[in-house]
Amino acid sequence: MDEDNIPFGKVFADHMFEMNYVDGKWSDMEIKPYGPMELSPAISALHYGQSIFEGLKAYRNLEKETMVFRPYANATRMNASAVRMCMPEIPKELFVEAVFELLKVDSQWIPNKAGTSLYIRPFMFATDNYLGVKPSETYKFLIFTCPVGSYYTEPVKVKIETMYSRACEGGVGRAKAAGNYAASLYPARKAKEEGYHQLIWTDAKEHKYIEESGTMNMMFLVDDTLYTPTTSGTILPGITRDSVLKIAQSWGYEINESSIHVEELTRLLKAGKVKEAFGTGTAATIARIKSIGYDGVDYNLPSFAEDDFSIRILNFLEDLKRGKEEDLWSWVYKVN
Numbered sequence: 001m002d003e004d005n006i007p008f009g010k011v012f013a014d015h016m017f018e019m020n021y022v023d024g025k026w027s028d029m030e031i032k033p034y035g036p037m038e039l040s041p042a043i044s045a046l047h048y049g050q051s052i053f054e055g056l057k058a059y060r061n062l063e064k065e066t067m068v069f070r071p072y073a074n075a076t077r078m079n080a081s082a083v084r085m086c087m088p089e090i091p092k093e094l095f096v097e098a099v100f101e102l103l104k105v106d107s108q109w110i111p112n113k114a115g116t117s118l119y120i121r122p123f124m125f126a127t128d129n130y131l132g133v134k135p136s137e138t139y140k141f142l143i144f145t146c147p148v149g150s151y152y153t154e155p156v157k158v159k160i161e162t163m164y165s166r167a168c169e170g171g172v173g174r175a176k177a178a179g180n181y182a183a184s185l186y187p188a189r190k191a192k193e194e195g196y197h198q199l200i201w202t203d204a205k206e207h208k209y210i211e212e213s214g215t216m217n218m219m220f221l222v223d224d225t226l227y228t229p230t231t232s233g234t235i236l237p238g239i240t241r242d243s244v245l246k247i248a249q250s251w252g253y254e255i256n257e258s259s260i261h262v263e264e265l266t267r268l269l270k271a272g273k274v275k276e277a278f279g280t281g282t283a284a285t286i287a288r289i290k291s292i293g294y295d296g297v298d299y300n301l302p303s304f305a306e307d308d309f310s311i312r313i314l315n316f317l318e319d320l321k322r323g324k325e326e327d328l329w330s331w332v333y334k335v336n
């Protein structure tokens with residue numbers, strides 16, 4: 001593995017964890033070689049979409065020990081997604097133990113270089129062989145891992161989407177449900193054709209309020225206040241988002257969680273008041289935004305300086321995850 005050039009999500013470690021939900025309980029826990037699985041063409045996940053996932057990362061500290069960032073938060077969110085999609089919950093201890101046991105087996109796959117990590121992908125899908133729209137009675141839960149480098153290597157150009165919607169009130173935007181991402185592909189492709197890397201979604205009703213980006217929550221630094229949309233039912237409650245807000249607060253920044261009106265944002269952008277805009281998510285950690293397109297106009301953001309908030313927070317998070325910063329929040333777990 002060339003640690004300088006790890007393609008995101010294309011290289012898989014040697015093993016995977018697997019268990020089955022049958023007769024109302026989780027059983028057959030097993031760690032086995034990563035590889036293809038045999039499944040019936042009739043499994044309901046493929047037809048009616050009961051499929052959810054999570055994403056978290058493992059790192060190496062200076063002593064080469066394995067560190068995992070906030071795994072219980074992922075276990076909690078997986079269960080919240082499961083409830084919304086009529087799928088069975090997983091005892092949190094079991095979820096975390098499965099992650100840890102898999103990491104013990106494949107710890108040599110955790111890369112060392114700064115900015116790299118081992119991405120962990122837990123997921124669950126419905127396995128009843130039955131054509132009919134009803135909750136499945138059987139499920140599979142798996143975890144596999146991928147060594148990864150950084151997600152975006154450059155600052156991104158985003159477009160505020162005002163035609164298509166990601167999530168609506170009462171829908172499943174809060175859940176990390178597979179179908180949400182399928183629905184986002186077409187609008188994202190259109191944005192790419194127009195020269196943007198990513199979309200910023202707006203609310204489905206009026207397309208007037210900022211929601212989030214593809215797999216990232218959005219933040220805007222205006223003076224010393226960090227603005228981010230409230231995670232109402234249409235926004236995925238990101239763990240990176242929560243971590244950044246807590247760290248920023250401890251650094252003395254003002255936090256403003258509210259609804260962000262697009263017109264207000266573009267007014268601030270035009271006036272040069274938005275110092276930084278960035279997305280937060282496990283895959284990218286922090287993705288700096290260089291320009292925001294809205295209604296045919298691209299608003300450029302200031303270029304970077306070493307002491308920018310988003311760069312300091314990215315470095316702090318990297319150090320925290322590797323045990324180089326004191327873990328005031330008990331977020332980092334060591335796999336023994």
Ligand SMILES: *Cc1c(COP(=O)(O)O)cnc(C)c1O
Nearest residue numbers: 215216217236238239240281282
């Ligand atoms: C996963 C995800 C995020 C980021 O969540 P993290 O817990 O920070 O990784 C944000 N938005 C969407 C839509 C996501 O799927």
